[in-house]
Amino acid sequence: MSDLRFEDVTVEYGATRAVDGVSLTVPAGEVVGLVGESGSGKSTLARAAVGLAPVAGGRITLAGAPVPSRGRHRPLQMVFQDPYSSLDPRMSIGESIAEAIPPGSSRAARKAEVERLLELVHLDPARAGARPSELSGGQRQRVALARALAGRPAVVIADEITSALDVSIQGAVLNLVRELQRELGLSMLFISHNLAVVRYVATHVAVMRDGRIVEEGPTAEVLARPDHDYTRELLAAVPGRHHETRSPR
Amino acid sequence: MVPMRRWMNVFRSPLGLAATALTAVVLVLAVVAPILWTDDADATDTSNILAGPSGDHWAGTDNLGRDIFFRTLVATRLSVELALAATVIAVVAGLLLGTAAFLLGRRLGRVVTASINIAVAFPGILLALFFAVIFGVGATGAVLAIGLAGAPGFGRLTQTLVAGIESRDYIAAARVAGVGRVRILFRHVLPNIAEPLVVNTTISAGGALLAFAGLSFLGLGVQQPQYDWGRLLFDGISSIYVNPASALAPGTAVLLAGLAFNLFGESVAKALGVSVVGRLPVLPAMAATLDEDEAQVAATGHAAGELVLDVRDLEVTFPGPGGPVRPVRGVTFAVRRGEAVGVVGESGSGKSLTALAVSRLVGDPGRVDAARLELLGTDLRAGDDKAQRQFLGTSLAMVFQDPMTSFNPTQRMGRQLAEVATHHQGMDRRSALARAVDRLRAVRITEPERRAHQYPHEFSGGMRQRAMIGMGLMGSPALIIADEPTTALDVTVQQQVLDLLASIRAADDVALVLISHDVTVVGEVCDRVMVMYAGRIVEDLPAADLATGARHPYTRALVAAVPDMDTDLDAPLATIPGRPVDPSEVPAGCAYAARCPLASARCTTEEPALVTDGAGRRVACWHAGEAIDLVVPAPREEVEAS
């Protein structure tokens, strides 16, 4: 099976160790949530997986083999946080998606593939020629998802993909993530600082702090019976759960 | 915007038009002048040496009796040619240097960057002299010298532009997709930096023209019998007392041509919104109407002494290109002593502007109007006199979203807090600082004495936000207005700040207006929640009723669209189709109608009023409380052209 495995991965920037001996598995067909606060190293871990950050120690494997970071076939794809900076403003959304399709197919096949992908993320294929500036933030994020899927990935890494969106749009993107996972059996590493969002999309969850994973397990279990103090602290900090527990001072 | 139309902007300003015309004249002269007037320029008139201006010789003659006016015209070609040649060298070398860091990868790139940094530290004229020594005195040497001297600057510019694009996620996305570096450079990077590069090339050409004149003027550039403007100037300056025109004519020519290229480039830059090296873009055009708010004296008295804040029909207007834009359109609400009121809405709903308008912080050219705007019974619409400032400075506290940028980076924390006391409470510096330390302690900052002597950047985000609250507590506020106070903070830190606000409220009966996009945060902290959409309050209800008792379809969708820790995992989240309303294009009728599942014909024509029910809850909807199937199957969204 094409599991994505992080084995004792360490990433260093100068003297700071952003990721410190992290081991984590994203099983095929599952969505694993990775929660943590800013500076916990969760985004660095993701960037290391796709070759955007240098790995100082350990290894990252996909189906048992190292993740290729050269060449045109990239079985690991990534969706970024800011939909306003993740699409080239000068390219049509169709071109952006087509660029990620592995080479070797005819022009017509690529066009058909772009249309299929747009359809998949609930965008009108007829608008493949539109520029990103004509799209709302949520629509751009769907294009970014379609581009990631164009590479026919085994695993998709989603890095805070809803945190830059307005609340009314977030829901639609989260629904789409769940739908893609169910219909395509997509494996996903879903990174977020928002526990409620992770709870909604992920079957497994890992909690990261200061470059280390402090707790992991099935989402329902971790959230109901957290083992680690930090997980408890995070849970206690989720707004909207304290009407009963907190006495007004 | 269509590119052509943006280019047309160049000709809008008189300066841009003049620069364009002048550039065209220079280029035309460069082509035709040598063809037409070379013979006139070379004709010697030995009977008329070093003569002043006359009918025959408009700018007089030189020491061989040659006509200076014609020589100046003919020199256009050589001057422009040499300047362009030098510019080409500078641009090509600069592009190579500037993109090297991107192509070579991290380690080699760093070496190139360091070399550029060292080279740009030396002024161009020094580099030009250095190269002039190596390449020798003469036109060719000068072209190489000026070209190479310009390369580091252009390299730095290219590098900055490339770095700006490189940090964008679409470059990372292309790399993840397996696109090679060279291909990324040509497909994604260069097209996105082409405009500023072209503009700066034009400006460099102007610079090269002037620099060339400088070198020739020093006698290091063009040598006789060739002549460019600089050479003519070099010859002319020695006879400036005999015939001033011999220096002034070529001087004026080089000046006009240099200005033409430079100003043409600047005008294009301005029209395209491109920034220029070392020169900063001017403020975007804002047609400002600068009427001061006419403070109409409110005739109505106020009864409720309970009220801390009383706002009626608040409007905020900005001048826009297509007429006035009104992001806040008639907001009425009141806040009682000790009450916590939340204001929720998406970006562009007018919630933050409402807060700024209430606290009298909407700057020009915005305009605030209200039928009533009172804090503790004092009319805030009156002018900005000392008494008013003192009153607001001590009874209203503000907390802003970004604690990173909301403190003065060049002043110590303690001093920034103490300032409130020295200005409004008549304290001397020492007791004001003592009060500041005391307030820092009150907001649970450890070691407040030491912290008071630190700069804002030495504080963590959460500490800064608490310090901001402490600053508000320097006086004795009756109201704290907090605009997204926790959005920039991590969840655990967010909780500390919210706890702090709650305890201050409980201790001193301070009222709180909390503005947030996050329904859950507001629901937790506040007694009452006002939901804003397109500049109006659409619903006002007790926070406890948010989850189940909301009646406006927007409020209900907002609550259902955000997952919380109790969301049903088997059902999809509610979605709101379409996008929020642009304040400059508020539709007729109910602004939410286009996105609303309950919308009827009436909703698109008639705007519902905010109606108060018996329990004091308010809602503005023709279909308030009607049943909706919130879970709509994800529709395929049409991409709207904008």
Next chain:
Amino acid sequence: MSLASSVAPASPRVGVASHPWVRFGVRRLGRLLVSMWVLVTASFLMIHLIPGDPVRAALGPTAPASLVAAKRAEMGLDDPILVQYWHYLQHLFTGDLGTSIVSQLPVSEIVSQRLPATLQLALLAFVVAVLVAVPVGVLMGVLTRRGHGRRTELAFTTTSVVLGIIPDFLVGVGLVYVFGVHLGWLPVAGDDTPSAYVLPVLSLAIGPAAILSRIIRVEMVTVLEADFVRTARAKRLPARTVYLGHALPNALTASLTIGGLILGSMVAGTVLVENVFAWPGLGSTIVSSILNKDYQVVQAVVIVYGASVLVVNTLVDVALAVLDPRSMIRED
């Protein structure tokens, strides 16, 4: 919930080396030294990059071959290049800049004679430029904030752009014509009387003053939009305190980097201006030396000019670090 988690994160390395001032000082000094080395090496290589024999070029085609050979030997030009480089560095450290091939005078003597006049000119011009630019820029910033005074802004921007583009030597020529030739009010050459300073200083100062005032205006307008100025207004401070107490220091800090570059370019700008006004400084020396192929002098003057610029830049960075402590960190 612990408060510990909100305390500012500690730096991973401890000890003296992690103190921001020490790290800043070491890094900045390192950059200065590397730049100096590049400058010195470049000036050394300059002579060797010139096509042909520099001694032959300096002495002219008629000089006897024996004289050229003797001179070459005296200057050590026949040694291996690394040995020459080593001697060059040695001499430089002892203050020995060689001998002028044209005047036979020690180069160090020429430089020390000529340097003061150039420094005087550059510093005076810088002081004048700053004294003009700061008040004008601040005033214009306040007058044109937030779309106020559109006409004032247009007039100011146009004037300052045009004045900023005109090169100093053309300003000089214009001033010579108006005040020297036409009106005859002021001397146009030399540095003998105080009035002789007026025109050279003005020619050098006008352009930079225009550029600097424009930058200060833009920075002022930008700073007035900043969040912390809004905070100052939320504290209900009087307008004077907001502008002069909060906005101005930050606007000046932001302008300082470019101000430093301008000062650096003013040092170099003396080359042209000195040649307009026959000013007895290094600028007129370097040009005549280049034309006379007196390369020893050229080398020395290039080093002096380059080093002054580097020192100015370093001083500016230090000043910036004092005024705005964040700038030390930003450089990391």
